[in-house]
Amino acid sequence: MPVNDVFFMLRSVKSETAGIELAAFRRAKLFKDYLGIDVTLITNEYQHDLLERCDDYKIKSRVLNMYNYFQEINREVEKPRRILIEPMQKGWSIERIRNDLRICRKDGVLVMYCVFSPKTQRLSFINFFNDKRKKIRRDCYDTFGFLSCRQELNPETEREKEIFYYRPDGTVAIHETYQFVRGKNSLKRMELINRQGKVFKFFNRLNEALLYWLKQLFSDKNKNYILIGDRTPEYHATYTYLKSANFDNVKVIHQLHGFHVYGDKTPLTSPIKENYEFLEDKKMKADAIITLTEQQRSDIITRYNLPNVYAIPHPLQEVHVGNVNFNPLTVVMIGRIVPAKGHAKAIDAFKIVVEKIPQAKLLFYGVGSLQAELQAKIAEINLSNSIIFKGFSPNVAEIFSSVALSICTSDSEGFSLAVQESLQNNCPVVSFDCYYGPRDMIEDGVNGYLVPLGDVEALADRIIKILTEPGLRDKLSANCARSVEKFSPNIVASKWAKVFDELTNS
Numbered sequence: 001m002p003v004n005d006v007f008f009m010l011r012s013v014k015s016e017t018a019g020i021e022l023a024a025f026r027r028a029k030l031f032k033d034y035l036g037i038d039v040t041l042i043t044n045e046y047q048h049d050l051l052e053r054c055d056d057y058k059i060k061s062r063v064l065n066m067y068n069y070f071q072e073i074n075r076e077v078e079k080p081r082r083i084l085i086e087p088m089q090k091g092w093s094i095e096r097i098r099n100d101l102r103i104c105r106k107d108g109v110l111v112m113y114c115v116f117s118p119k120t121q122r123l124s125f126i127n128f129f130n131d132k133r134k135k136i137r138r139d140c141y142d143t144f145g146f147l148s149c150r151q152e153l154n155p156e157t158e159r160e161k162e163i164f165y166y167r168p169d170g171t172v173a174i175h176e177t178y179q180f181v182r183g184k185n186s187l188k189r190m191e192l193i194n195r196q197g198k199v200f201k202f203f204n205r206l207n208e209a210l211l212y213w214l215k216q217l218f219s220d221k222n223k224n225y226i227l228i229g230d231r232t233p234e235y236h237a238t239y240t241y242l243k244s245a246n247f248d249n250v251k252v253i254h255q256l257h258g259f260h261v262y263g264d265k266t267p268l269t270s271p272i273k274e275n276y277e278f279l280e281d282k283k284m285k286a287d288a289i290i291t292l293t294e295q296q297r298s299d300i301i302t303r304y305n306l307p308n309v310y311a312i313p314h315p316l317q318e319v320h321v322g323n324v325n326f327n328p329l330t331v332v333m334i335g336r337i338v339p340a341k342g343h344a345k346a347i348d349a350f351k352i353v354v355e356k357i358p359q360a361k362l363l364f365y366g367v368g369s370l371q372a373e374l375q376a377k378i379a380e381i382n383l384s385n386s387i388i389f390k391g392f393s394p395n396v397a398e399i400f401s402s403v404a405l406s407i408c409t410s411d412s413e414g415f416s417l418a419v420q421e422s423l424q425n426n427c428p429v430v431s432f433d434c435y436y437g438p439r440d441m442i443e444d445g446v447n448g449y450l451v452p453l454g455d456v457e458a459l460a461d462r463i464i465k466i467l468t469e470p471g472l473r474d475k476l477s478a479n480c481a482r483s484v485e486k487f488s489p490n491i492v493a494s495k496w497a498k499v500f501d502e503l504t505n506s
Contacts, residue, residue: 003251003504004223006037011231012045013053013063015392019336019417020257023314024230028061030315034493035500040064042217044210046165048140048148051075052119056394066213070192071148071165071173078168081145083123085114109133117143130155144168159185171195211238218242218250226500228253228290236278243285251287251503254278256296259412259435267299267435279304287503292415293436310499313440314415315492316424316484324402329467330361332403332427334396334418335410337368337389342409342432345456347377347387349409352460354386357467362387365399400425404473405466411453413437423447423484428476430462447479 008024028039044066047053054063068075086094091106099121101114113127122145128137134155142148149165157180165174175191190209192201203209218225227242227250229235239252260279261270278284279300288308291297297311331350335341343364350362364374364387371389378387393399396418400406406422408431413419416437422429423441429448431438432455442448449465451458466473 003037003226003500005040006031006226007040007042007217007228009227009229009231009235010041010043012043012047013041013050013057013059014047015053015056020230022057023257023417025057025059025061026315026317028059030489030493031496032060034489035497038062042066044206044213046149048142049117049124051143052117056119064217066210067165067174069213069216070209072167073142075144078144080143083141083145085123088112134158142168146170154180157185167195172197175199207235207238210235211241214238214242215245215247218247221249223249224504225250226253226503227251228255230255230257236281236284240281240283240285252285253288253290253499253503254286255290256300256414257292258414260296260300265412265435267296268303279306288499290499293440295440296414296436308502310495312495312499313487313492314417314420315489316420316487319397319424321397321401321425324398326402327361328404328473329357329359330363330403331463331467332363332365332399332406333409334365334399334406334421335408337364337366337370337374339370340411341366341368342411343370343374344377345432345454345459346407346409347374347381347383348456349407349460349463350387351381351383352457353463353467354383356464360386360467363399363403364389365391365393365396367392396421397425400427403427405430405448405463405476407459407463408432408434408438409459410434410438416441420484420487423480426477426480428466428473428480430459430466432459441484443479443483447476447483 010021010024031037031039039061041061041063046067050065085101093104095102099116099118103112104110109131110129110133115124117124123141125138125140127135130136135153135158136155137153138151139147140149146168147166149163151163152161154161159180160178163176164172167173172193175193177188178185179188187206190203191199194200260273260276261267262273263270291311292313294311297309300306301309333346337343353360378384400422405428408416408419408429412434413436419429419438419441429442431442431450432453433439433450434453442450444450449462451462
């Protein structure tokens, strides 16, 4: 069975994308460069700035979006448009706020706030306000300059009540209604509308719309497709329906990125996480499951008795680092600022470090929901000058090359791109010995240190050791890059080629 097309299923391409999407972008490049396969990325979340975000990550693959499909946007023929913004009534004023525009009535009351892309200077969206400065509407503009969607907002919650999505010619293509229940806004109904203004299809759940779209994409039964799901748990039901609908020309691969259990985190006995309950589903229609480590592959096979489970790690990336200023007393941690990454324990450990080395600095790179809470904790223990949040940065190679070491305080990992990238850039790592990933890359005392999970004192001790012991950092650094040579692109690509060969010949 020759394969005609390979698709990766993602949520979106955002400016501060998660590691899952980043790994998929890299894998797409791997497939192109080493296997000669042109991948199509398919996303199902609405994005009016999709082209800009793809450009941010230098994505060369074709990217399709479900909403763009329903909106009938043909970017090969669509031309950019100019947008003129002026006061809607006489006497209203326009004020420039940095890159944006603020429009007020005669009495000074804010009416509209226009947000522009700092990169392209194109209009991104306009927020509309009532007399109480509550948001009541948002108009989003496509990168090509046409009105792409209009969100009618509840002024009390400032959440969507209904949304209209437009074709480039201005006709309504999609109408969505939402309901706000117990603090959560959820889709109530999604309607597809033809050019005559008539509803010809409706869905009560987003997954139903996704399935409908996928059926269109894979409608040519004379072609063979491979569909790799990076957000597997969310789309598992959709994949199952697709296979149940006799789309036998589609081979489905589930890519696992995280640890599959919680509780005391014992892989063979702890309760399974909700997002991974599909592993227990006897009706699962996956043709293959990919883990990132051999240990997780073994654990999943043992516990769930599943066939066709393969271990394929993330490949190394090309590294281009210019001249950077190296600081021998700076430590870095890169990752989403969420509970699972263990930033609070990193702070506790660094409190001990600073007591021994007052000049030491810890830099947190990333964004997430816990930042404000963690900053309050840092201020409370008077470490605001020692532990600094740096936000999101795509230049991880330069970051790792400029510091003494990096740390990983996660309670679990599927792999840990941050550890791999740190070692690739000759930056030793001190990490909790968690499942999975760090123990696959860190050799204790050779290219960094593994310490018992949750042991803050041991973590601090190893950080202090590297920062103070003469010659130790250089010794560890010299072993880093070669310790991850097993993740070279050609080796990883050969593993994928083997999976494709087995699937297409089965």
